[in-house]
Amino acid sequence: MKNIKLFCALLIGGVVTFSACKDKGGNEPGATVYYQQADGFGRPAINTVFNNTADKDAFNTTAIPAMSAGFSAKFKAKLLALNPGYTTNLLGLDATTFSGVLATDVLTVTLSNTTPTTFFDGTNVLTGRNLSDDVIDVELTLIFGGPMGTANAGLTSDHVNANDKAFLTTFPYEATPW
Amino acid sequence: MKSKKLLLAGAFVAALFTGGIIYAADHIDAPAVTSKSTDITDMYVFRGADANNLVFVANTQGLLAPGSTAAAKFDANTLIQFNIDTNGDGVEDFVIQGLYDGSSKMNVYGPVKPTITGLKSKAEGSVTASVAVTPYGSAATMATGTNGIKVFAGPRDDPFFFDLNAYHAVLAGTPAFNNPGSDAFAGTNVLAFVVEVPKALFGTVAAGKINVWLTTKTKI
Numbered sequence: 001m002k003n004i005k006l007f008c009a010l011l012i013g014g015v016v017t018f019s020a021c022k023d024k025g026g027n028e029p030g031a032t033v034y035y036q037q038a039d040g041f042g043r044p045a046i047n048t049v050f051n052n053t054a055d056k057d058a059f060n061t062t063a064i065p066a067m068s069a070g071f072s073a074k075f076k077a078k079l080l081a082l083n084p085g086y087t088t089n090l091l092g093l094d095a096t097t098f099s100g101v102l103a104t105d106v107l108t109v110t111l112s113n114t115t116p117t118t119f120f121d122g123t124n125v126l127t128g129r130n131l132s133d134d135v136i137d138v139e140l141t142l143i144f145g146g147p148m149g150t151a152n153a154g155l156t157s158d159h160v161n162a163n164d165k166a167f168l169t170t171f172p173y174e175a176t177p178w
Numbered sequence: 179m180k181s182k183k184l185l186l187a188g189a190f191v192a193a194l195f196t197g198g199i200i201y202a203a204d205h206i207d208a209p210a211v212t213s214k215s216t217d218i219t220d221m222y223v224f225r226g227a228d229a230n231n232l233v234f235v236a237n238t239q240g241l242l243a244p245g246s247t248a249a250a251k252f253d254a255n256t257l258i259q260f261n262i263d264t265n266g267d268g269v270e271d272f273v274i275q276g277l278y279d280g281s282s283k284m285n286v287y288g289p290v291k292p293t294i295t296g297l298k299s300k301a302e303g304s305v306t307a308s309v310a311v312t313p314y315g316s317a318a319t320m321a322t323g324t325n326g327i328k329v330f331a332g333p334r335d336d337p338f339f340f341d342l343n344a345y346h347a348v349l350a351g352t353p354a355f356n357n358p359g360s361d362a363f364a365g366t367n368v369l370a371f372v373v374e375v376p377k378a379l380f381g382t383v384a385a386g387k388i389n390v391w392l393t394t395k396t397k398i
Contacts, residue, residue, distance in 0.1 A: 032355030035257040038216035042391040044203040044338070051343065056208035063296045064261075064268035064391065075275075075393040106389040109223045109232065111377050117224040127387070130224045131235070131337040135203075154354025158341040163252050164364040165335045171331035171374055172318055174235065174337055177367040178244045 036060050042105035046134045049082075049143075050075045050102060059105075067104045075099035082143055083152070089142045090149040091125065098142070131167045131174065136160075181237050203338045205240040205363075211394075215239060215253030219368050220338050221260075221392040226374050234260045234274060234375065236392050237368040240336055245398055247367045248314040254280035255397040259299055261291065263389040264380060269295050276331065276371045283308050284331035284371065286323060289379045300394050315395045328374040336368045355390060 039060045041047075047059050055074060061069055076099035080086055088094050093101065110117060110127040117128025120138045129135065137157045144152040165175035203220045211217040219240035226233045232332060236258050242250050257277055261270035275287040286307040293302060307323030312332030321329050340360035380388065 019318065032300055035299050036398045037299075037393050038214075038256075038396045039204075039208070039211045039218045039394045040391060041204045041218045041393075044220060047204060047207045053209070057210040060208050061297060062210065064263070067268075068345045086203050088188055106263065106268070106391045107221065107223055108389050110387050111232075111383055112386060113225075113229040128224045128232075131222055134339075136340045145284045155348065157357075157359075158344055158355045159357040159359035160339050160341045160361045163335070163337050163339045164211070164361055171233070171320060171328050172334070172370070172372040173233060174237075174334035174370055174372065176318075177242075177247055177314060177333040177335050177366075178365050 018030065037128070040105065042107045044129070045139055046102055046105050049139070050078045050099075051081065052078075064104060064106060067101055071103040072096075072100045075103050085146075085151075086143075088147045090145060090147065092147070132162065134161055203340070205338075215251075215256045216394040216396055218392055218394055219336065221390070223336070223390050226268050230378070231374050231376055234373045234390070235323045236260065236276070236371040237265060237334075237336065237338075238371070238394065239369045240338075241363075242333070242336075242367040242369075244365070244367065250314075250330065250367075250369055251360075252278035252284065252311060252335060252371075254278050257299060257301070257395040257397070258301070259393045259395060260373070261391050261393060262380065264383045266385065266389060268389075273299070273381065274327075274373055274375065275299070275301060276329075277301055278311070278331075282310055284311055284329065286327065286373065289325075289327075289375055297395075298398075299393075325379060326376045327379075328373040330370065332370065333367050334370040336366045338363050 047056055051059050059071060069120045076095050079095055079099055086095050089098060107129055108126050113129055116124055116128060118124050119129045119133040119135045141149045144155040167173055168173055206212040206217065217239055219237045222235040224233050239250055259274055260274040262272040263269060264271040270292060272289045273292045274289050277285050278288045279285055285305045287302050287305060290303040306325050307321050307327055307329045309321035310319045310332055311330045312319045314333050318330055339361045340363060341355060342362035344355045344359055
């Protein structure tokens with residue numbers, strides 16, 4: 001009996017503790033804490049370039065499968081506003097197709113041990129993103145450069161071609177802070 | 179703070195002239211996350227020094243001037259999550275999560291198949307690695323997880339480079355970028371969360387490729 005009483009006392013004590021914790025904000029053992037999406041990111045500069053201010057928060061809090069339906073048409077309008085002469089780009093994508101690709105904001109990454117990971121290296125396209133990749137020049141070229149990448153030559157590079165600190169060749173790869 | 183204020187001021191000026199286009203990688207990209215712990219600046223995913231591994235980099239809270247970097251902190255109420263889709267349906271099949279403990283450590287969960295997907299998340303499974311957040315000015319502290327992952331959390335140089343001011347000028351009517359350009363992100367830092375993962379942890383992926391996106395989520 002003694003053991004049972006002790007057990008009951010512990011149980012009751014446990015319940016009281018449980019409730020007390022709950023009152024403090026849900027940190028009791030076993031409580032599930034949930035987190036709600038605030039920001040999202042797949043490819044660089046997409047939200048900042050292609051969404052008007054009114055859509056930026058919504059873009060960040062849209063699930064991937066809903067992005068194409070929600071944003072492709074708006075992206076196309078923005079693309080044609082940025083470059084009214086857009087026909088196709090270096091990837092051979094017309095405005096509708098290119099906008100559709102961009103609207104689903106994910107970064108495709110190869111699992112190959114031989115194909116390089118890169119945003120674009122002249123041969124491989126969107127197989128990842130290295131710290132050193134000049135993603136801005138790639139995106140400017142795809143927006144302004146036309147089917148050969150040579151149109152609007154003054155707009156296809158910002159002429160900043162590298163970071164201001166060298167990256168590391170080993171983990172954690174990013175350079176020490178300034 | 180001075181650099182951050184300058185950049186913010188530049189962005190607002192640009193907004194005046196361009197009808198609201200503020201351009202960076204993802205720095206201060208939207209009103210609800212600007213200057214908050216949830217603000218993603220960039221994500222990078224690339225092959226590691228060991229070709230059997232992939233490196234996932236999440237940079238947050240950008241535009242930190244050196245003088246304000248020591249005070250920048252991760253937020254225990256912000257879940258940093260890499261989402262990995264192995265079959266192209268836009269739904270994450272694996273997640274890698276970082277959750278700051280509020281005092282000194284970044285706890286890492288995954289890679290693991292999440293029990294819930296989409297806009298709402300919870301810490302999935304058990305902690306697979308835990309690393310002390312590297313203080314500003316200290317050598318990088320790294321940790322290795324039970325599943326072979328390597329983790330780092332702390333301030334690093336912002337690897338993003340771009341002549342932001344010239345872009346603003348172009349949007350305002352200047353016909354071309356400057357040559358040479360000027361990197362508007364030079365000399366600024368971010369809070370980085372870096373995870374190196376053996377690809378084998380994703381199992382057999384028929385397509386030979388994955389789609390990845392980074393999310394920050396706020397405790398509700």
